[in-house]
Amino acid sequence: MASIKKRPDGKYRARYRDEAGKEHARHFVRKVDAQNWLDEQTAALVTGTHVDPKTAKTTVAEWCVTWLDGYGTRRASTVRQARVHVAQIVAEFGKMRLGAVRPSQVKAWTTKLRASGLSVSYVYALHNRLAQIYSDAVHDKIVPRSPCSRRTSPGRAKQRPYVATTGQIWALHDAMPARIRAAILLGAFAGLRTAEACGLRVSDVDFLRGVISPAVQYPALPLKTETSKTPIPVPRSLTEELSAHVAQWRAETILTGDDGAQLGPWALERAVRSARQQVDGLPEGFRFQDCRHYFASLLIASGANVKVVQARLRHASATTTLDTYSHLWPDTDEATRTAVDAVLVARADYLRTREVIA
Template identity: 65%
Template sequence: MPLSAVRPSSVRSWRVELKADGLAPSYVYALHNRLSQVMSDAVHDGILVRNPCSRRTSPGAGKPRPFVATTAQVWALHDAVPAHLRPAVLLGAFVGLRTAEAVGLRVADVDFMRGVIRPVQQGPGEELKTETSRTPLPIPHELALELSAAVAEWGGDFLVTDGLRRQTSTWAIERAIRSARRKVAGLPEDFRFHDLRHYLASLLIASGLDVKVVQHRLRHGSAKTTLDTYGHLWPDSNESARAAVGAVLAARADSLRTTAADQH
């Protein structure tokens, strides 16, 4: 099709075809932007009178899926940050604390014997605003030992310190993550501390936990938030349903064959 024949309706039809082919909304959005740039250049050169691409023909950018680090990448990141900040990586990846919550977590907020973390504040003394954010979080014995050892080594009143027994800052943690990610193969340039929560979500989902459990552990306000963010990580429900029905039918067929064999 020549450029002069392209109409807004043509662009909309093309967009629908791309979506039907299974392309991600963000990719369709990027292709539309590229086409719009080409058409703008054609207008500038006098080839076209106007650009057929506009807001009316543009698809939504879509919500990009979160990047999920592998377990190997998480441990590599843990080993690459300064030793006094490694508890922060543990709290992000295996407890799901946000950056400010990791900074604000006091030693007194952790029951090492029972394996429970009770987030109370964020940053330098600001209380968490919702009951959901203050949900007690169970941790395994192994993690309790790791955190207890860090407290014994670095001292102070906070789980994550500046290495001199004082509370660290969100800025210091994010700076350490930015520096460390360059040493870990496969981590994107925009990887940040919050992305460790995505790893925890994927770990819980891969373990077979349902949406309500994952919502509770990540302290989301609703299950919709959890599904909107991580729904693509759960096994396809259609395939699960097909497998469940198939298993019943296969068991029935086996039973009939066994019965027929016994009668002969």
């Protein structure tokens, strides 16, 4: 329902009701302006892009407060990271109305962030956070559309992971404190992530069947995805190493510190940083996560296909596996040449045979 009515003071009152039945009205000096406004609002109702005129005044900072309140149900570390991202967003766009932010301004912002020295991956993460915040605002009908898109995205850095040699992995293992050497085994030969290795309990390892079943991450939090809980088959040689470790350092978790308590991720990374200095060729930025890259390279070198590698690394999709490790698969140029050549040669042989018979 929409209408325009002339008031006693000579102004025109345009009014309409939205899909919730709420009435909205504005006053105009000219009737044509009232009609234009009414046409815009009713068209927005039809197309599903209608925004309450009062709600449209919401600023980026105000919406971020509301958004963070709803986001607070996630794990504490995830919320902390979101707050850091939001602080950057509010510093740039906080005083602006949500609907006033333009794609060009988003692109200019990401360019400025890169110029300030922030890494490509961090700027990409900030843009993703802004896109997430706007996506929820569109869903709540605070704004009709988001200024973020693939066109405004700064792009993700595609840096190839460093893959250590087998010799470097064993050298790193030997350079680690005896109490936590098993961490290198879990990363390089089972593909566990840092928090997963620190959270792995003795009860999560089936020493007889040769299966590691990650159930929690440090300290005892649920794993981030169901895929992360996928059991990992491991050889008897690895379970024997882990069994000997458990017999020597008895505790509820596989990895413990000098005090016998559960080892934390920061302590593990600190030990890796110290040990890597004793290993020739390991780069300055080598982390425990890079042991997982070695595990992937080991599987690929053995002939495992992408689905097997995805399953062992417990990636949610094969796309993640290919994006990270596609360069490690052997070059198939010669294989494709051979396949095509076999068909062409067979055809040529057939034609020669037919000519001889004729």
